[in-house]
Amino acid sequence: MTERKQRSPRPDKELAKAVEASKAPAISRAAAVLRLLGKSHAPLGLQAIARELGLVPSTCLYVLRALVAEEFVAFDADTKRYSLEAGVLTLARDWLTRNRFNDLAQPMLDRMSRSFEVTMLGVHIVGLDHIVVVASSQSGNNFQLSTQIGSRFPALISATGRCIAAFGGHSDEELESRFRTLRWDEPPSFDEWRAQVEQTRRQGFAIDAGNYIAGVTVLAAPVWKTRARMSHALVAIGIGGALQRNGLPALQKELAGAARGLSEQLGGVA
Amino acid sequence: MTERKQRSPRPDKELAKAVEASKAPAISRAAAVLRLLGKSHAPLGLQAIARELGLVPSTCLYVLRALVAEEFVAFDADTKRYSLEAGVLTLARDWLTRNRFNDLAQPMLDRMSRSFEVTMLGVHIVGLDHIVVVASSQSGNNFQLSTQIGSRFPALISATGRCIAAFGGHSDEELESRFRTLRWDEPPSFDEWRAQVEQTRRQGFAIDAGNYIAGVTVLAAPVWKTRARMSHALVAIGIGGALQRNGLPALQKELAGAARGLSEQLGGVA
DNA sequence: TTCAGGTATTCAATATACAGAATATTATTC
DNA sequence: GAATAATATTCTGTATATTGAATACCTGAA
Numbered sequence: 001m002t003e004r005k006q007r008s009p010r011p012d013k014e015l016a017k018a019v020e021a022s023k024a025p026a027i028s029r030a031a032a033v034l035r036l037l038g039k040s041h042a043p044l045g046l047q048a049i050a051r052e053l054g055l056v057p058s059t060c061l062y063v064l065r066a067l068v069a070e071e072f073v074a075f076d077a078d079t080k081r082y083s084l085e086a087g088v089l090t091l092a093r094d095w096l097t098r099n100r101f102n103d104l105a106q107p108m109l110d111r112m113s114r115s116f117e118v119t120m121l122g123v124h125i126v127g128l129d130h131i132v133v134v135a136s137s138q139s140g141n142n143f144q145l146s147t148q149i150g151s152r153f154p155a156l157i158s159a160t161g162r163c164i165a166a167f168g169g170h171s172d173e174e175l176e177s178r179f180r181t182l183r184w185d186e187p188p189s190f191d192e193w194r195a196q197v198e199q200t201r202r203q204g205f206a207i208d209a210g211n212y213i214a215g216v217t218v219l220a221a222p223v224w225k226t227r228a229r230m231s232h233a234l235v236a237i238g239i240g241g242a243l244q245r246n247g248l249p250a251l252q253k254e255l256a257g258a259a260r261g262l263s264e265q266l267g268g269v270a
Numbered sequence: 271m272t273e274r275k276q277r278s279p280r281p282d283k284e285l286a287k288a289v290e291a292s293k294a295p296a297i298s299r300a301a302a303v304l305r306l307l308g309k310s311h312a313p314l315g316l317q318a319i320a321r322e323l324g325l326v327p328s329t330c331l332y333v334l335r336a337l338v339a340e341e342f343v344a345f346d347a348d349t350k351r352y353s354l355e356a357g358v359l360t361l362a363r364d365w366l367t368r369n370r371f372n373d374l375a376q377p378m379l380d381r382m383s384r385s386f387e388v389t390m391l392g393v394h395i396v397g398l399d400h401i402v403v404v405a406s407s408q409s410g411n412n413f414q415l416s417t418q419i420g421s422r423f424p425a426l427i428s429a430t431g432r433c434i435a436a437f438g439g440h441s442d443e444e445l446e447s448r449f450r451t452l453r454w455d456e457p458p459s460f461d462e463w464r465a466q467v468e469q470t471r472r473q474g475f476a477i478d479a480g481n482y483i484a485g486v487t488v489l490a491a492p493v494w495k496t497r498a499r500m501s502h503a504l505v506a507i508g509i510g511g512a513l514q515r516n517g518l519p520a521l522q523k524e525l526a527g528a529a530r531g532l533s534e535q536l537g538g539v540a
Numbered sequence: 541t542t543c544a545g546g547t548a549t550t551c552a553a554t555a556t557a558c559a560g561a562a563t564a565t566t567a568t569t570c
Numbered sequence: 571g572a573a574t575a576a577t578a579t580t581c582t583g584t585a586t587a588t589t590g591a592a593t594a595c596c597t598g599a600a
Contacts, residue, residue: 018339023587026296026557027336038364046578056559061579066297071396072361080578084365086394086402086420091342092362093420094308095354124356126341132356150356150363293557296587316548326589331549350548
């Protein structure tokens with residue numbers, strides 16, 4: 001589940017709309033600045049930021065100053081360049097410590113990643129638009145762990161996507177239009193995909209056998225915080241061949257069981 | 271280095287000042303809302319948020335709507351309550367992946383936490399006000415790892431504080447007034463502390479022997495991103511008695527060496 | 541049911557955040 | 571080092587974000 005760039009819409013356009021609609025446009029601008037700085041590989045100057053986002057330089061300056069004052073943005077007085085500041089970590093920490101799903105899911109992820117030698121993720125479903133990785137565990141010791149958390153993916157991609165399509169309660173038209181925007185290594189046809197979604201609904205979990213990333217098998221099972229809507233998913237990721245050998249059926253069973261147990265603990269299932 | 275609550279100033283007052291001074295007050299308000307939601311143990315309603323922060327409810331509503339639109343805040347339409355949204359994780363991830371200090375420090379922290387059986391932290395110095403934990407490693411397998419990151423501490427507390435006092439280039443008056451606000455388990459007198467700061471300057475690293483938390487010994491060594499100002503520190507935390515037995519001198523030497531090596535790699539020392 | 545006591549939300553007047561031009565500052569070129 | 575071309579920053583009038591009151595919407599009590 002390596003992160004991919006999906007179609008990147010002109011940021012100016014979207015931002016302009018958000019600013020127009022909002023009664024607090026400064027906040028939309030601030031968010032856009034933060035995301036731009038997050039994506040940027042190097043600190044940026046005022047002009048570069050303003051140009052990229054289609055903002056008036058003076059307005060952009062005020063936004064930046066406010067963000068610096070709030071310690072979300074770092075300002076290098078020598079180079080006059082802006083970058084993300086560590087303050088954003090504090091919010092993330094607050095979110096992590098207050099989220100019950102994480103506490104409950106982490107030990108499950110750790111156990112399964114060890115016994116099946118796969119990468120395990122806990123993902124949070126934000127909407128039909130995308131999902132966010134909120135917990136992760138990998139066999140062996142690797143460093144990517146903490147930076148994996150926070151990654152975003154299109155909602156309908158891979159095995160998780162089939163779960164969301166199966167259990168999310170979204171209309172067929174919406175699903176299809178979203179499906180058309182996805183990028184896969186080995187794209188399934190829409191009909192194939194629909195059949196797989198149907199199968200997911202029947203068996204209670206989803207499999208992506210090398211579609212999203214060639215040679216990589218992904219399993220996902222839904223977690224329900226409320227009975228109404230699937231809120232999270234547990235995900236297992238492994239090299240296709242190795243998984244076949246290491247007991248795919250056992251992993252399926254355990255993943256589905258863990259997801260069901262989590263749902264119960266979160267109150268989503270009686 | 272368990273987190274402590276330092277004096278908590280009336281949030282309304284500070285926020286009011288920030289709003290007054292800024293040319294983008296909505297951003298200060300948004301930041302205050304995010305921090306409040308981060309601290310809150312349960313989702314909050316509009317009135318509760320507005321009251322706590324001293325905001326006009328209608329204004330607060332617009333702020334919240336903007337934050338929801340930007341996916342930093344989650345809104346439960348049934349209960350009309352607001353909480354932090356997973357979007358904040360994405361910014362944190364961006365920050366982590368773009369920060370050279372983390373990549374370089376993490377393996378060092380891992381190695382030292384293993385060989386000395388201590389908790390190791392990498393901290394980022396925001397200013398004279400506070401520091402933020404940006405990397406951590408503990409002996410054995412622990413879950414707190416990812417949630418430890420993002421914790422904030424007063425700048426002058428414990429061993430790190432003595433480093434900042436010794437190498438930060440701050441005036442004596444400022445140091446003293448800041449020092450007076452700190453809370454310790456076993457507070458040193460200002461004179462004792464000054465002597466320890468002086469010793470820190472001579473030996474290149476700092477020791478807190480049970481002052482901050484009784485029975486816990488903390489070591490810290492400065493890391494320089496530029497020659498001008500100390501930007502980070504490496505920190506080792508262990509039970510006092512165990513550390514004495516497990517070779518405190520060796521740990522001191524290794525910590526100081528690692529910090530020096532990091533500084534060189536970051537370009538802060540020739 | 542009707543009524544409080546609380547919530548969230550809309551709305552219209554106005555204080556002010558913002559756009560754009562003017563100025564200062566820094567970087568680059570000759 | 572002077573001239574040029576960028577950049578960042580200040581300044582000011584006006585469109586508009588913010589306010590405080592008015593309204594709509596809940597939730598429990600009698």
